[in-house]
Amino acid sequence: GAVVSQHPSRVICKSGTSVKIECRSLDFQATTMFWYRQFPKKSLMLMATSNEGSKATYEQGVEKDKFLINHASLTLSTLTVTSAHPEDSSFYICSASGASGRASGTDTQYFGPGTRLTVL
Amino acid sequence: DAKTTQPPSMDCAEGRAANLPCNHSTISGNEYVYWYRQIHSQGPQYIIHGLKNNETNEMASLIITEDRKSSTLILPHATLRDTAVYYCIVRDQTGANNLFFGTGTRLTVIP
Numbered sequence: 001g002a003v004v005s006q007h008p009s010r011v012i013c014k015s016g017t018s019v020k021i022e023c024r025s026l027d028f029q030a031t032t033m034f035w036y037r038q039f040p041k042k043s044l045m046l047m048a049t050s051n052e053g054s055k056a057t058y059e060q061g062v063e064k065d066k067f068l069i070n071h072a073s074l075t076l077s078t079l080t081v082t083s084a085h086p087e088d089s090s091f092y093i094c095s096a097s098g099a100s101g102r103a104s105g106t107d108t109q110y111f112g113p114g115t116r117l118t119v120l
Numbered sequence: 121d122a123k124t125t126q127p128p129s130m131d132c133a134e135g136r137a138a139n140l141p142c143n144h145s146t147i148s149g150n151e152y153v154y155w156y157r158q159i160h161s162q163g164p165q166y167i168i169h170g171l172k173n174n175e176t177n178e179m180a181s182l183i184i185t186e187d188r189k190s191s192t193l194i195l196p197h198a199t200l201r202d203t204a205v206y207y208c209i210v211r212d213q214t215g216a217n218n219l220f221f222g223t224g225t226r227l228t229v230i231p
Contacts, residue, residue: 006163034218043207044164044221093163095219108154109219111163 003027004096006112013084014120021079021115023094029074030096034109035067038091050077074098084119091116124208129226132202138195140225142208145189151212153184154219155193157204157227164207164221167193198229 003026013019023033032051036044048064050056050071058064068080077096081088093114097107125143132138144153152171156164168175168182170191175182181194195202207224 002166004163036221043223044158046218046220049218091161095163108166108169110166111156114161114163116161 002108002110004030004094004110004112006094006115008115009113010116010118012118012120015085016083018080018082019084019117021081021092021094021117023077023079023096023112025075025096025098025110028096029098030077031074031098031107032096033071033077034095034097035069035077035079036093036095038093038114044093047079081117084117086119089117089119123220124210124222126206126208126222126225128223129228131228131230132195132198134200134229134231135197138198138202138227138229140193140195140206140208140227141190142193143190144208144210147188147210148212151210153182153188153191154209154211155180155182155206156209156219156221157202157206158224159201159204165204167206198227200229200231203227203229 005024007022034049035047038044046059047062048056048058050069052071052074056069071077091114095109095111097109152169154169155167158164167179170182184191205224205226207221209219
């Protein structure tokens with residue numbers, strides 16, 4: 001149980017284009033989803049937190065107009081990197097909580113396999 | 121959330137127990153200790169968590185000291201597939217749900 005998937009696993013795009021990454025909770029309803037970014041040899045950094053049906057909360061320094069997050073259902077959240085540039089190349093990882101069915105503050109986060117974005 | 125301190129790296133012989141320490145001396149009463157691991161180029165994998173009592177599941181055991189200022193993750197019979205970066209995280213269950221990932225311990229299991 002508690003499986004999270006991401007699609008695509010790897011994407012290469014040209015500078016200036018937009019890229020959408022999907023995060024799905026396959027066997028539970030995710031009341032809260034999180035998006036992280038990880039640069040090579042660095043630890044994960046939280047970008048934003050989203051609750052189903054409401055606007056995402058972005059961490060300081062993360063541009064909300066550049067990284068659009070939509071959490072339209074209890075099993076799907078999407079991250080769109082708009083007008084991507086080479087410095088946006090990174091490993092993007094989502095996580096989801098809500099597997100217990102209790103309030104999100106008490107739930108374990110389960111992570112997706114990650115999406116490696118390369119912007120040329 | 122309280123910060124944690126872990127050794128940057130450890131080696132363990134295949135088949136032996138791997139004991140990964142974590143110091144969380146500023147942990148507060150309502151904070152849980154979580155352990156995740158990240159194998160190269162994959163998303164983090166949940167291992168185990170606990171509050172006060174020792175915990176065991178199919179992956180590992182978590183030993184928390186009585187004063188809760190430190191803990192040890194034990195992989196009873198390490199295999200080569202356990203080579204990964206292990207993260208010890210303390211989290212307030214009543215507040216924000218986000219996790220803060222420090223630098224973790226890079227465990228290398230040696231044949």
